[in-house]
Amino acid sequence: MKLIVTxxxxxxxxxxxxxxxxxxxxxxxxxxxxEVRTGKVIELELAETDPARARAQAEEMAxxxxxxxxxxxxxxxxx
Amino acid sequence: MKLIVTxxxxxxxxxxxxxxxxxxxxxxxxxxxxEVRTGKVIELELAETDPARARAQAEEMAxxxxxxxxxxxxxxxxx
Numbered sequence: 001m002k003l004i005v006t007x008x009x010x011x012x013x014x015x016x017x018x019x020x021x022x023x024x025x026x027x028x029x030x031x032x033x034x035e036v037r038t039g040k041v042i043e044l045e046l047a048e049t050d051p052a053r054a055r056a057q058a059e060e061m062a063x064x065x066x067x068x069x070x071x072x073x074x075x076x077x078x079x
Numbered sequence: 080m081k082l083i084v085t086x087x088x089x090x091x092x093x094x095x096x097x098x099x100x101x102x103x104x105x106x107x108x109x110x111x112x113x114e115v116r117t118g119k120v121i122e123l124e125l126a127e128t129d130p131a132r133a134r135a136q137a138e139e140m141a142x143x144x145x146x147x148x149x150x151x152x153x154x155x156x157x158x
Contacts, residue, residue: 021144028143030139033124035124039122040118041087042097043087045113060109061109065104
């Protein structure tokens with residue numbers, strides 16, 4: 001079963017990479033670009049076939065390893 | 080209008096960060112974890128209100144700046 005974990009900086013946490021992209025898009029001529037935020041996406045292949053249990057496993061992985069929950073939030077989707 | 084651009088390494092392109100996560104998950108006691116692939120996610124706020132045109136703009140941004148299309152593929156979603 002394939003799952004997608006998306007990890008984003010929490011609101012209020014500085015995102016210098018996002019700011020750099022925002023600036024670069026302006027330089028490339030893209031106007032009317034508002035806030036840009038960047039994060040990570042992790043695609044996992046789990047042997048678990050039950051969707052609820054697979055999701056619970058992925059959430060535990062996110063809490064323990066994939067995300068720093070002090071400054072990042074995460075969401076888990078089934079792919 | 081908010082859009083989400085997800086950039087992933089193409090199949091066959093090495094992903095050392097994914098391999099490191101795979102290994103770390105094993106060390107933490109998560110078994111039966113198959114392949115792990117990592118990518119970037121970029122959330123954009125565009126002034127454009129037409130969904131089709133906003134998507135086209137984001138795809139152009141991805142081709143020109145956000146993704147290296149030689150080794151990475153991308154997808155654009157409306158948030």
